[in-house]
Amino acid sequence: MEPVLLNTQLIFNGVAVGCIYGLVALGFVLIYKATEVVNFAQGELLMLGAFFAYTYIGILGLPYWLGALLAIASMAIFGGLLDRVVMRPVVGQPTFAYVMLTIGLGIIIRAVASMIPGWGVETYSIDTPYSNAVINVAGLVISVEYLFIVIATCLLVAVLYGFFSFTRLGVAMQASSQNQLAAYYMGIPVKSMFSMIWGISASVAAIAGILLAPVSLIDTSMGFIGLKAFPAAVLGGFGSIPGALVGGVIIGVIESLSGFYLPAGFKDIAAFLVLLVVLIVRPEGLFGTSTRKRV
């Protein structure tokens, strides 16, 4: 394949995968902006979302769109409950406590998922209306699955942006994120806002899982992709929603290119090398702001 075409192909694939990273990173960032907690279990939420979709579509036989929607709704509820039951009691504790807590949650979710009958340790797939279709454009082979990921991600980010900027609820959530005390005084039920943000974040993870399912199939170790989302979130700047997506896409592209041009093994660690470089050179990422404690 001639170079320009090859690179474009690699880049496009990278963008698609990067969108998934971006979506997971988006989930991180949503929760972080609100509560300064990083949810190390975000990858597992993605996996759960995919499994819910499999249950509705594959096991119960519902049509694709309905099943997907139900999965997203189920995860929204799950995320909200998670915050209400597990995270709320630990408000105000040092970072280490949160980190270990969410790591522990991730472990539990993965382990329990592997024990549920009908899920277990098998790999599954779900049929989508667009599975395995490809489009040929000027010599590029564009998998419709990948295309769908990119389009869906863009739509989702646009919807979220609109939600947070223009709806009352969204603005209230932004207020809660920026200054809890002031939000309380304005009559905003901050704790409920946080549970809702967790719900939204879990839904975003679910969408990512559903989009990823045709590409990588569904199994309980799907959640590991969550680890790749850290470089994305850090690159974008942990407090920035568009940043998360941009970071994800850049990581995806870098991975795709290094998979082809660099020796074996580099593809797996490319994302983490980028992460380390960003943390050393510019910890606040592309769009973030640096914060420091006031003495």
Next chain:
Amino acid sequence: MALVEVNNLAIQFGGIRAVDGVSFEISAGEIYTIIGPNGAGKTTIFNLISRIYDPLDGTIVFNGQDITHEQPHRIAQLGIARTFQNIELFENATVLDNLLLGRHRHHRTQFWQEIVFFPVVRHQELEDREKVEEIIDFLDLQHYREQFVRSLPYGVRKVVELARALATQPELLMLDEPSSGLNVEETRDMSFWIRDIRQQLGITLLMVEHDMKLVADVSDRVLALNDGRVLTEGSPSSVQGNADVVAAYLGE
């Protein structure tokens, strides 16, 4: 030559000049107080001197040495100690441990000696302990030695922070609002201690303070700031009577 010379110090945060062209000098053995309404830039000046911030402009000279761009941890080694507005004690350590940390700049042992606990380390520890006990006696902290800082009342914490700063045996001691949060008795104790620190220990003091009675009681000279700029400088009574200063505090 003055102990401390601050020349044209300036720093900007975002669009705001928190400190703008501030200059002053402090002679050895003085008690020099900076006053001004909230947001005047007083603590920012402290943070510039202890090198938490980098100035946009200006210089800070201590004992003839330019410390404007010195590394933060070197400031203590040069002989400057400080307390913090919101108390930065080591919460999960005892009062004794906090004070012993004040002796850090006098340490000569390396970690490989400490991991084996050579006699030189033991000797240094005992020396430290004696020095620290002198300060505990000076500030009446005997009852609180073994207590964890997180369980102490606010007034005691302020004293512990003062003790820790004294443990470094500084030439210049910077106190950020030493009387804030203290009741009348505690403030009175503080004013006696401040004067004793100058008289008995020969330490120069730079203070930020809001309590005007305390300022008048202990200060040799006062600097009034507003909006990052110097309003006036002089004796406590002349500054407190100055029309601009009164206007800054009360608003016009």
Next chain:
Amino acid sequence: MRFIFKTSYQQDIRLYRHGGDIFWYGLLLLALLTAPAVLDVYYIGELTLMAIFAIAGVGLMLLTGYTGQISLGHAAFFGVGAYTEAVLIEAGWPFLLSFPTAGLLAGAVGVAIGLPALRLTGLYLAIATLAFAFIVEEVLARWESVTHGHEGMAVGDISLLGMDIDTEWKLYYIAIAVLILVMLGALNILRSPTGRAFVAIRDSEHAAQSLGVNLATYKTLAFAISAAFTGLAGALYAHKLLYISPDAFTIYMSIELLLMVVIGGLGSLHGVVFGAAFVILLPQAIAIFRDELPSMVAEQPGLESAIFGLILVLVILFEPLGIYGRWLKIKHYFSVFPLYRKATFKRQKTYSRMTQR
């Protein structure tokens, strides 16, 4: 209630607080030394593993518990120690040289992650250590000329002072000896200026700097010592397993190490030993209870992980001071009976002002 009457500063500096301490620790030491005569080989092996993990735990505790630097990738240092030992033994080095070298090399790797991480705090540091661990794992797997990659590598026997260490109990004694040395070293550090500087960094970096503590030096030192201790544990691990491969040193192990520190109780060296015992014995306990549980639950491979995660979550939620903390509370309860106040140990929640710059 025991009242310790102090008559000299030496008493405060000493490692033991009173005669009773010497008695109990002496008894423990005796028990540990005579264990091989009493216990079955299998249990000696388990004790050896506990000691090895406890050594690593001391390292991690120094870094995370005392200096406040969160490390999610400590398995990397464990792996470096293990592989260094394996490679050097294969090259014919004597144990007395290869063992410290394994520790030193792991320490160097610790500096390699500590230096760039100097400006990072809390969360960012945690993520950086995670990324770093992945990279190290990949390097161990890909550097096939040295480590034999995914094939794994056999580990030769230790030859110590002319004696072949070829039985469980011989390795056990070495492990216990190293554990005691490492703990003494850690305790010495903690009662010295270095240890205090570590705690200062954890509790307030600004204040530490204002007292003359060079953050860069001490954070790097903390990483180095922590990594070195963990590397020594890794070297012993290599000899215990007799065959190592990169898949042993993954993020699972890092989390196991952290679990040990959390369960033991942050900021407590005693806790490390409790934590190590817990982490090693947990699979055994689960295996025993498996017979009791309904087969649907018991046969699942995920059961161990689930319980693992559950304990982690429960400890964080309900007993952040860990097992040692619970032990302290129990001791305290009895020592001040009937005047125990629940509030003595009540957690203080802290909120710090963060501003955007």
